[in-house]
Amino acid sequence: MEISANGLRAQRKVMDAISLNLANVQTTRGGRGEPFRKKRVVFSNDSVEQGFSEMFSRRLRMGGHLYRTHPDHFGRMSFNGGSLLVSGPTLQAVTFEDPRPFQMVFDPSHPDADQNGYVFFPNINIIEEMIDMLRAVRSYEANITAFQASKNMALKALDIGR
16 A cells, blocks of 8 residues: 555656646746746656665665565565565655757747747647646556555455454
């Protein structure tokens, strides 16, 4: 259930970024005096600030033969009073600004037009945003389904115990 909840939080962050992008598709002047920059969300199970060599060294130091061969298959395992505790990687959803260049549109009558009559609009493509929104909604729904299935299995296990 925790994994599904983590996925729900991550997809919610994606939908929030897309909503912000769609709301600012015509914003030609933001707080820094330039057009709004598209927000993107990237998922990682490691710290984004961590360098490649640090991540590689940390992965090599992790215990367990199977864990080192493919870290996505098994979580770190430890024994606590005879019970097995499994903890997998935590997912981080990091938002950053898309560095792609702004769109230039010739509109000399626009108040934000430069001396040549061009206006810089955000680097947002509405079609891409809608496709990304559909993908995020479907992923959100899949996480809800997985959460419900986990909850139903736990309830059935409790019923068996009666």
